Amino acid sequence: MAIKAEHIDYIYGKGTAFEQHALKDVNLEIQDGEFVGLIGHTGSGKSTLIQHLNGLLRATDGKLYYNGSNIYDAGYDLRALRSHVGLVFQYPEHQLFEIDVFTDVCFGPKNQGLNKEEAAKRAKDALTMVGLDESYYKRSPFELSGGQKRRVAIAGVLAMNPDVLILDEPTAGLDPKGRDEILDQIKRLHEERNMTIVLVSHSMEDVARYVDRILVMNQGEKVFDDTPKEVFQHYKELESMGLAAPEITYVVQTLKSHGVPIDTSITTIEEARDEILRLLGK
Amino acid sequence: MGIIKTSKLIFDYIRKDEEENIEEIKRAIDDVSLDLEKGQFIAILGHNGSGKSTFAKQLNAILLPTEGTVWIQDLDTSKEENLWEVRKKTGMVFQNPDNQIIGNIVEEDVGFGPENLGVPTEEIWKRVDESLKSVGMGAYRLKSPNRLSGGQKQRVAIAGVMAMRPQCIVLDEPTAMLDPNGRKEVVKTVHELNRDEGITVLLITHYMEEVTGADRVIVMDEGKIVMDGTPREIFSQVETLKSYRLDVPQVTELAYELKQKGLDLPDGILTLDELMQNLLPRFAERFPGEVILENGGSHGN
Numbered sequence: 001m002a003i004k005a006e007h008i009d010y011i012y013g014k015g016t017a018f019e020q021h022a023l024k025d026v027n028l029e030i031q032d033g034e035f036v037g038l039i040g041h042t043g044s045g046k047s048t049l050i051q052h053l054n055g056l057l058r059a060t061d062g063k064l065y066y067n068g069s070n071i072y073d074a075g076y077d078l079r080a081l082r083s084h085v086g087l088v089f090q091y092p093e094h095q096l097f098e099i100d101v102f103t104d105v106c107f108g109p110k111n112q113g114l115n116k117e118e119a120a121k122r123a124k125d126a127l128t129m130v131g132l133d134e135s136y137y138k139r140s141p142f143e144l145s146g147g148q149k150r151r152v153a154i155a156g157v158l159a160m161n162p163d164v165l166i167l168d169e170p171t172a173g174l175d176p177k178g179r180d181e182i183l184d185q186i187k188r189l190h191e192e193r194n195m196t197i198v199l200v201s202h203s204m205e206d207v208a209r210y211v212d213r214i215l216v217m218n219q220g221e222k223v224f225d226d227t228p229k230e231v232f233q234h235y236k237e238l239e240s241m242g243l244a245a246p247e248i249t250y251v252v253q254t255l256k257s258h259g260v261p262i263d264t265s266i267t268t269i270e271e272a273r274d275e276i277l278r279l280l281g282k
Numbered sequence: 283m284g285i286i287k288t289s290k291l292i293f294d295y296i297r298k299d300e301e302e303n304i305e306e307i308k309r310a311i312d313d314v315s316l317d318l319e320k321g322q323f324i325a326i327l328g329h330n331g332s333g334k335s336t337f338a339k340q341l342n343a344i345l346l347p348t349e350g351t352v353w354i355q356d357l358d359t360s361k362e363e364n365l366w367e368v369r370k371k372t373g374m375v376f377q378n379p380d381n382q383i384i385g386n387i388v389e390e391d392v393g394f395g396p397e398n399l400g401v402p403t404e405e406i407w408k409r410v411d412e413s414l415k416s417v418g419m420g421a422y423r424l425k426s427p428n429r430l431s432g433g434q435k436q437r438v439a440i441a442g443v444m445a446m447r448p449q450c451i452v453l454d455e456p457t458a459m460l461d462p463n464g465r466k467e468v469v470k471t472v473h474e475l476n477r478d479e480g481i482t483v484l485l486i487t488h489y490m491e492e493v494t495g496a497d498r499v500i501v502m503d504e505g506k507i508v509m510d511g512t513p514r515e516i517f518s519q520v521e522t523l524k525s526y527r528l529d530v531p532q533v534t535e536l537a538y539e540l541k542q543k544g545l546d547l548p549d550g551i552l553t554l555d556e557l558m559q560n561l562l563p564r565f566a567e568r569f570p571g572e573v574i575l576e577n578g579g580s581h582g583n
Contacts, residue, residue, distance in 0.1 A: 041461045041462075041463060041464075042432045044430060050373055090459075100298065110352065145331045146330040173459070175328075175329035177489075177527065177528070178330055178512075178527070204530060229433065231326070232373055242431075242462070243463070244462040246532065247491070247531065247533055248531035248532055248536065250554055251533065251536065251557065254558055255561065258565070258574050258575070261572070269535050269539060270539075273540055280545070280564055282544060282545060
């Protein structure tokens with residue numbers, strides 16, 4: 001068991017006029033090697049929640065365990081936790097600052113106390129993982145395209161060798177191909193390195209395609225925690241929370257409402273295509 | 283001639299070193315000649331770095347042509363004396379609402395533009411009123427922008443542009459940072475402004491679903507215009523779009539895949555309704571008595 005949250009409450013600005021109850025009694029467990037999607041409207045508590053998972057925010061109430069130890073215990077090494085649980089913020093390329101790509105990616109591991117050679121090795125590994133070869137190492141990060149910058153920023157977190165990688169909307173602002181490339185790369189990290197992934201996304205289509213399990217946040221509470229197929233069956237409730245289902249869910253639900261005996265748990269194009277062809281006897 | 287016209291437009295980003303020597307020239311717009319009709323809803327697609335945003339910035343003279351000409355209602359944007367008029371005619375809305383909102387309360391933010399143009403106070407309040415109503419944010423007039431959702435903030439930003447009474451609004455990925463509801467809100471608002479107020483809209487986006495309702499879709503690649511047509515014409519060409527790093531709406535893709543597998547469907551199906559009109563009669567034939575066609579079978583015409 002990698003991460004376990006018990007009764008997490010978080011209140012911003014407690015005791016002030018701006019007090020806001022951002023997380024309410026959140027319980028969840030994320031196992032090693034899972035690929036989890038986290039969805040919710042803007043302000044639902046997603047970002048607050050992920051900042052708890054690597055100890056950047058401390059719960060007002062509740063317990064958070066990483067590999068069995070309560071991270072709020074006195075003397076718990078939060079610095080080490082942040083190496084294990086890597087967090088890629090929204091628009092991470094805004095945090096690039098070094099003179100070239102390679103130096104930027106070395107920053108994290110150096111900060112962890114690794115020597116120059118070790119840091120360089122980590123950086124090389126991380127850049128390979130995100131699909132950037134040596135021709136990029138000496139380039140200024142500011143000259144790269146949006147998608148390339150984003151990869152450099154993700155490599156910067158990967159270079160710290162995390163066991164869990166949390167990404168806050170890693171595809172925002174990218175073109176469709178760029179979106180697919182980043183997500184495929186993340187999927188590969190999950191499959192080849194058994195990395196635990198938490199993907200925060202506003203794209204229901206992406207979530208349906210990539211993750212094994214979805215957590216849905218609404219007004220600071222966890223309202224669903226299930227497979228994509230199960231969660232998207234509740235598309236009407238999701239809509240009332242400012243979310244939606246993948247377009248394909250609407251296709252199968254509309255067919256069903258007209259009496260077509262179709263499986264309504266279908267969420268991807270490939271599944272819908274095969275099912276429609278099967279039903280039509282093609 | 284349309285509201286926006288460009289002739290052989292070229293724009294180069296020029297990088298210089300500390301001694302002002304030219305280090306690198308990157309051509310961002312390469313020989314673009316376009317004529318955009320007043321009152322239309324025009325979408326521009328293209329991958330990151332294809333030149334869309336650079337093109338948008340030409341339309342209210344944030345950037346000026348390296349070669350060629352841009353006219354906004356007959357005004358040449360490169361002439362300095364036209365600058366204010368050009369900027370009044372085309373308003374811009376950008377990706378990040380937090381970078382565009384400056385007022386402490388909503389009405390103040392919306393009034394900033396006209397105030398800057400020297401509009402008399404009475405008239406400013408009238409415009410603030412109308413603009414906020416036109417984007418459906420009238421009830422938020424006295425609220426703090428900080429407290430709004432992303433979609434609401436973006437609508438306030440659009441109201442701020444509307445208050446300057448533009449002929450044309452250029453929106454550069456206005457929904458990239460929004461959740462599904464926020465995206466819907468913004469796209470709906472923009473369509474309403476286009477339909478009810480006759481504002482010419484230029485929407486730049488990476489979300490193919492937002493484009494299906496446009497009058498015209500322009501695809502850019504490497505600074506050039508590579509496709510130009512109605513959404514149906516554009517989205518019929520699934521493979522070509524993919525070669526430009528783009529995509530089609532999921533419904534269109536599903537129809538395309540079904541067609542590839544031998545189902546006889548028309549090209550360029552854009553909406554759920556169209557797909558249903560084509561699929562339901564087949565299911566009704568296959569499962570007689572089980573599948574109901576609404577409106578007593580709207581198949582055919």
